[in-house]
Amino acid sequence: MSTVTTIATAHGPAATDSLADLVVLDKASPVPLYFQVAQQLEAAVEGGKLPPGTRLDNEIELADQLGVSRPTMRRAMEFLVDKGLIVRRRGVGTRVVQSRVRRPLELTSLYDDLKNAGQEPTTTVLSNTIEPATAAVAEALGLAEGTPVAVVVRLRSARNQPLARMCNYLPAALLEISTEALESQGLYQLIRAAGVRLHAATQVIGARNATAAEARLLEESRGAAVLTMERVAYDDHGTPVEYGTHIYAATRYSFQLSLLTG
Structure with missing residues (x-):
């Protein structure tokens, strides 16, 4: 049998939805109660029902409201803290923060991933130049050192928050990329539009x-943690066509992997 319980009290103008129907516990389910609570709170945050800034009641009050033990509630909250969905600070309490962008590890561009997730991506092109390939870039792209390469540096944001600084290198002979195109489309979109099959x-x-x-x-x-990524992309002939070095704000971004047993 399922029970519907009020789990939190929101404060501030951003919290307009009723919170009475956010958590449905099935105590007969083999799924642990803490995980049921955590999953449904995560869905509420990601779906905007618990917007950033919402203040949650303390663990004792939440446990009483849900009819679960305090250790169960504490474990659910720790799960959400570890995922970067809530923060707990002395004197401030527990609040919902902006959910992280989670990117699956696939051969897609960040622009496409953000757009498909409804994250409203925007791009600021910091530079777009042709330069001689350094030794490291030449090695990554399989070129002779000094070969002309396009060097594109961009700041990618979502919902008006900066997420990543991306530096990409492409053989200059591959295609010509305008700054205007880079600001409105993803790099891989432009590469594919040029007839290159990634x-x-x-x-x-x-x-x-x-x-x-x-x-x-x-x-x-200053000194905040950032995630780093280096990628070399190849076409269907096995030729390197793009080399990227990116950094991501770790507070707002994570990579998601799917692992299969063999």
């Missing part, structure tokens, strides 16, 4: 602390 990529993901300039660009605190 087939595969190698990708390395890491993390480090932002430099002062990177932190300012991403509107993060």
Whole structure:
């Protein structure tokens, strides 16, 4: 049997929806109660029913309202903290924060992923130049050092919040890309429109602390954590056509992997 319970009290003008129907617990289900609570709260945050800034009651009150134990409620809240959906601070309480953009590891552009997720992507082109390939870029693209390459540096934002600084290198002979096109379309869209069939990529993901300039660009605190990604994309003939080095604000972005057992 399922029970519908009020789970939180929202404060502020952004919280206009009723919260009485957000959580439906099935105590007969084999799914742990903490996970039922966490999943439904996550869905409420991602769906905008618990907008950023919503204040949640403390764990004791939430546990009483739901009819679950305090350890169960605490575990559900820790799950949401770990996913970056809520923050808990002394003197402030527990509040919903902007949900992270989660990107599946597929051969797609960030622009397409954000657009498909309804995240309203915007692009600021920081530079768009032709330069001689450095040794590292030449090696990644399989070119001779000094070969002309297009160097595109962009700031990608979603919902008016900066997410990533992206630097991409392409053989200059591959295609000509205008700044206007880069501001309105994804890079992979433009590559495909030029008749290039993207087939595969190698990708390395890491993390480090932002430099002062990177932190300012991403509107993060100095030394904040950033995710890093290096990718080389290949066409259907196995020829490297694009090399990218990107950084992402870790507070608003994560990568999502699907793993299968063999």
